[in-house]
Amino acid sequence: MTPITEVEGRRLSLSNLHKVLHPATGTTKGELLHYYATVSGAILPHLRDRPVSFLRYPDGPDGQLFFTKNPPPGTPAWVKTTPVPRSEDPRARQVMIQDLPSLMWAANLVVEFHTPQWRAEAPAVADRLVLDLDPGPPATVVECCRVALWLRERLAADGLESFAKTSGSKGLHLLVPLEPTPSEQVSAYAKQLAVQAEADHPSLVLHRMNRALRTGKVFVDFSQNAAAKTTATPYTLRARERPAVSAPVTWDEVSACRAPAELVLLMDDIAPRLERYGDLLAPLLDPDRAGALP
Template identity: 45%
Template sequence: MSPATGNEVHVDVEGRTLTISNLDKVLYPRTGTTKGEVLNYYAQVSPVLLPHLKDRAVTRIRWPHGVEGSSFFEKNAPAGTPSWVRTATVSTTGSRTGTGDGTLRFPICDDLATLTWLANLAALELHVHQWTVDAKGRPRKPDRLVIDLDPGEPAGLHECAQVALLVRAALAERDLGCTPVMSGSKGLHLYAPLPATGRSSLDSDGTTALAKEVAEVLQQEHADLVTATMTKAKRPGKVFLDWSQNSGSKTTVSPYSLRGRERPTVAAPLTWDEVEAGADDELALAQLSLDQVLERVAELGDVFEA
């Protein structure tokens, strides 16, 4: 690290020189967490985070004035994007956020330098699609299915854990395993990798239909606890199984991404033992902070991989 002008410093990250600004700026006023601490979190968690971002177009949510200020979604690579940042130009339909020619030019975050550059832009949340791009930036078919478990008050993580076990069983009946991830917000995400054969032929419409089928079956079987209906009026006391994030245009926050909440919580992978404990005990699960996640990674590695 070398000094620069004003509130800026120059840092070398894997052979790339980046200008980092406002390290002391508080991005999470409730906890006093600074931009420097956010950059440090992403640097430390990068060995387990980057594999989840690899080859995926990244939509960012940026909080330039901290989480108590305004935020905005950003899909296109912004003006001033370094030439060494990998990008993918993806066609879109009816988007008002494209380049004007029916496409979006997404950054791809495959390395620590790109991750650091994004964090310096106060891109606290990193959201990705369920598909990857090839070496030429062309989207492949989805390689996974995701179901977002979103509790309607007074339901919470306890109910989400109970429903997660139901979803796991329903997916197992369809020869799919899944991995639980704390959303960092209110609920849980379940990721089901698609096998190399068979369902690998599904496009985004196919995975959306499959996720919706699972959600609607569980709604029929457990109407007191599960809803597959997007109408918020139908959600109080139930867990909404959001199947729509499998749409080709939709994204889900990446495992190990920070969230722009009052506190610096993280989308943290869990073990099924932890989910089962949460289903039994309503106090067993709580959203995890960046410090807690770094401690888990140091002790357990990436439990998503396990």
């Protein structure tokens, strides 16, 4: 029997709670749901008012993975959606995760949460800039940290404050709170930063996704600033062998990183970090911290 749970007045059927989703750690679906309930105060502000895309992995990271922007079949009527017209479907809508019941409903589908850099009320007008630092082996997150520190200084020279989070995979994401700016302008500026990083560090940085040149270098992916693109939402679990989280880190941790394991944050690490630091990405939600592009 599927247990029915009531969350803030909404009835939810939560299924397969004992199913192991991450065999390497024995992590069950019930533990995944508990994680999202525990960190809901941190993840919800980063999800709210943004159309959400889901990477679904109902049988764990080794099973079938599928990416969906459309509301999944059976989406309850009380889960908010917003119009996000696409060329192939001008009437398309996407889910918005506005509250705890919606979060727990989505988590029960076993998903990674991905969001654009803009809010539903202002499509293609970004309120944050993102740079995805992706290492080509044998480079690791250690090399990403070196690039992140350079980018942090470069952004600061333009009056912009940046914040770091793990990608939940091998790399690092840099996020910058912005005054609302058209996505095209943000993309152009982000590309300039990536090109300049490569010019300054040609042996370490790439600004183009060129697989042949990737070995030992950090690809600075600026493309996720395009209006149609999304990035892993802060605090989302990732479909990885272990239950890794795309989680904020301090600049001290970035500076001190000497081994990849130091910046692997798993599900059980997050509640203690929130207790210690609060949400390190809260400044992204503060209009007073938003900078203007030069």
